[in-house]
Structure formats: C-alpha cells, structure tokens
Amino acid sequence: MILETRIVFHIDFDYFYAQCEEIRNPELKSKPVCVCVFSDRGGDSGAIATANYNAREFGVKSGIPIIFAKKRLQEQTNAVFLPVDFDYYRQMSDKAMEIMKENADIFEYVGKDEAYLDVTNKVNRDWKKAETLGLKIKKEIKEKLNLTCSIGISPNKLISKIASDFQKPDGLTIVWSDKIDGFLEPLNIREIPGIGKKTEEKFSQMNLQTIKDLKKLDAFTLTNEFGRKIGTYIFNAARGIDNEPVKEKEPNSQYSKIMTLKKDSKEFYFILENLKQLCKEVHQVVLNKNKMFKSVGIQLIQSDLSNKSKSKMLKNPTLSFEELEKNVEQLLKNVLEEQKIPIRRVGVKVSELSEVKDQSNITSYF
Numbered sequence: 001m002i003l004e005t006r007i008v009f010h011i012d013f014d015y016f017y018a019q020c021e022e023i024r025n026p027e028l029k030s031k032p033v034c035v036c037v038f039s040d041r042g043g044d045s046g047a048i049a050t051a052n053y054n055a056r057e058f059g060v061k062s063g064i065p066i067i068f069a070k071k072r073l074q075e076q077t078n079a080v081f082l083p084v085d086f087d088y089y090r091q092m093s094d095k096a097m098e099i100m101k102e103n104a105d106i107f108e109y110v111g112k113d114e115a116y117l118d119v120t121n122k123v124n125r126d127w128k129k130a131e132t133l134g135l136k137i138k139k140e141i142k143e144k145l146n147l148t149c150s151i152g153i154s155p156n157k158l159i160s161k162i163a164s165d166f167q168k169p170d171g172l173t174i175v176w177s178d179k180i181d182g183f184l185e186p187l188n189i190r191e192i193p194g195i196g197k198k199t200e201e202k203f204s205q206m207n208l209q210t211i212k213d214l215k216k217l218d219a220f221t222l223t224n225e226f227g228r229k230i231g232t233y234i235f236n237a238a239r240g241i242d243n244e245p246v247k248e249k250e251p252n253s254q255y256s257k258i259m260t261l262k263k264d265s266k267e268f269y270f271i272l273e274n275l276k277q278l279c280k281e282v283h284q285v286v287l288n289k290n291k292m293f294k295s296v297g298i299q300l301i302q303s304d305l306s307n308k309s310k311s312k313m314l315k316n317p318t319l320s321f322e323e324l325e326k327n328v329e330q331l332l333k334n335v336l337e338e339q340k341i342p343i344r345r346v347g348v349k350v351s352e353l354s355e356v357k358d359q360s361n362i363t364s365y366f
C-alpha cells in the first residue's frame with residue numbers, strides 16, 4: 001500500500017517547567033534553575049522534574065533526587081530550587097496549544113509540552129511552505145508567551161519526534177523525504193523513541209551503536225530478540241517508516257465538578273454523601289465523552305478558603321463508577337485523618353483521560 005506523502009510537525013517546548021519559571025521571573029535566566037517535586041516527607045526528599053540548560057551543565061536532569069541536584073550545584077551559590085506549579089504550566093501550555101491548533105489540519109495533543117500537527121493540506125504538500133509555517137508558529141508562541149519550542153518537520157510522526165530533539169533549544173529541523181536515511185543513519189540507536197537504556201545495552205553488546213549499524217539486523221533477527229510487535233517497530237523505525245496517522249486529540253485532560261456544602265463540616269459521612277453526588281455527575285460527563293480515566297482526585301476548600309487536593313493514579317484506565325466512588329471515599333478518609341478546620345466546598349476530578357477505543361501506543365511497551 002502506497003500512502004500519499006504527508007507533512008507532520010512535532011513540537012516540543014524547551015526545558016518546559018523551568019522555562020515557565022523564567023518567563024514569570026526573568027532574573028532566573030542567568031541562574032541554574034531546578035524545578036522540584038518535593039515529596040510529602042518534607043525536607044529535600046523528592047525528585048527533579050526538570051532543570052534549565054544552565055543547571056543541566058552541572059549534570060542535573062529530570063528524575064534525579066533533589067539531594068543529588070543540590071550536591072552537583074553546591075558551588076553554584078546562585079542556584080535556585082523551586083516547587084512545581086502545575087496549574088501555571090497548564091495555563092501556559094493551553095495558550096501555546098491553542099496557537100498550534102489554529103495552524104494545523106489535524107492537531108494531536110500528546111502531553112503538556114508536546115503535540116503533533118498534520119499540516120499536509122494547509123501547506124499544499126509544499127515543503128517550503130511547511131518551513132515558513134513552522135517559523136510562523138515559533139514566532140507567534142514566542143511573541144505571545146515568550147516561550148521557545150523546537151519543531152521537527154518530516155513525512156511522519158516518528159522522524160518528526162526525533163527531529164524536534166535534534167537542534168534543541170529553539171530549533172527547527174526539516175527532514176525531506178529523500179533525506180531520511182542520511183538524517184537517521186548517523187544517530188545513536190537511543191534516539192529512536194521507546195528505546196531505553198536496556199535495549200540500547202543489548203545492541204551495544206552486539207557492537208551496534210548507530211541506526212546505520214542497526215540496519216544490519218534483518219526483521220527475523222529483531223523479532224526473535226524482541227517479539228513480533230517491538231521487533232517490527234524497531235526494524236521500521238531504523239528505516240524511517242511510520243504510518244501512524246496524526247489523530248485529533250485535545251488537551252482537555254480532566255473533568256471536574258465542585259459544590260458548596262450546606263454547612264461547613266469535617267464529618268466524614270456528611271461530606272461523603274455530597275462527594276458521591278459529584279461522582280455521579282462527573283461519571284456522566286466521562287460516559288458522554290466516551291473517555292476512560294486513570295487518575296481520581298478530590299478537592300477541598302476549607303472554611304478559611306485555603307485549598308487542599310489529593311489524587312490517586314490507578315493501575316489501569318477505567319470507566320467504572322464503582323472504582324471512582326471507592327477511590328474518592330478512600331481519598332476523603334485519608335484527608336480527614338489530619339483535618340483541623342471545617343470544609344466549605346468539595347470537588348471531584350478525573351484526569352489522565354483516554355479514548356475508550358484507543359489502543360495504547362507501541363512505545364509504552366518497552
């Protein structure tokens with residue numbers, strides 16, 4: 001089957017959370033900045049969500065413990081450690097996504113800081129126009145939000161994803177149809193999305209480092225080693241083959257309902273009864289939109305108007321009402337154990353939404 005050539009963008013915001021912090025506080029730009037997820041245990045326990053490039057020069061990166069980051073930056077007296085502010089990053093993300101969406105035929109939200117755009121018709125299959133459109137999107141996001149991003153442009157999602165990472169930050173990398181092999185071959189195998197440390201090591205033991213080396217393996221050998229699904233994926237990826245369509249997906253990744261209690265209270269059964277009503281309403285929305293959820297949360301606004309929220313990630317996406325109710329009840333129980341002041345308003349939220357029919361992406365298997 002020969003598919004018509006497409007033009008696909010992958011757009012990824014540079015050092016996203018840390019860049020958001022720099023935008024609202026430009027003084028941070030000259031300093032190493034680490035955005036931290038502090039854990040409940042207090043002190044410096046927790047992990048780095050991301051860091052700006054200044055901090056990365058000292059070996060700080062996503063996922064490492066905060067204490068390690070502090071050690072690596074101990075001589076940088078101007079280093080800054082900030083707690084994550086998801087609401088603010090979401091607002092920035094929503095605005096930037098809006099700009100992308102206006103410039104796409106098909107818009108696929110991937111996560112807070114990245115999206116795919118199919119622009120084939122928009123640019124009449126013209127690569128020169130595609131470049132102009134890429135630059136226009138970057139300029140618009142920069143002018144309106146002061147945010148920089150990197151864009152990869154190619155005939156498919158796989159190559160565009162690799163290309164957006166190729167000239168970070170503030171990059172634009174175009175891989176024309178006839179330049180695919182030349183672009184991919186010198187890259188490290190690790191650049192293929194989904195290939196992690198373990199897989200890389202396996203190839204390393206076979207003395208294969210680059211994608212050019214990887215092409216020495218035939219499909220049979222790869223399927224033997226990794227199974228049919230992943231083996232085929234790696235075989236195709238090394239050759240720049242990927243027919244996954246860009247699928248319309250919006251960033252509305254949560255639904256919530258909130259209400260004011262008839263009286264301020266910290267009594268378990270009274271609050272639970274109200275939360276159960278909200279569960280029904282939220283669940284109805286989820287069903288109407290044909291979604292499954294993987295995270296359940298409650299929000300409590302206390303009588304002094306301060307906010308408390310707790311959420312829980314489930315093992316698998318679900319659309320079960322019982323599971324929603326059960327988790328809300330458990331979260332409420334946990335919160336009330338240490339509740340000092342009465343509660344005034346309560347809310348229920350589901351997030352990490354996915355389409356009911358959606359197959360999970362191949363790259364999440366390994």
Ligand code: DGT
Pocket residue numbers: 012013014015016017018037047048049050051062063113168169
């Ligand atoms: P880059 O390489 O310039 O795209 O840098 P980032 O920070 O945008 O990296 P990316 O695209 O992998 O991740 C986007 C955001 O997701 C990042 O700003 C923070 C968050 N994130 C990434 N990795 C982790 C992690 O291991 N833990 C947590 N909590 N958050 C993470």
Ligand code: CA
Pocket residue numbers: 012013014015016113
């Ligand atoms: Ca990013």
Ligand code: CA
Pocket residue numbers: 012013113114
């Ligand atoms: Ca990303």
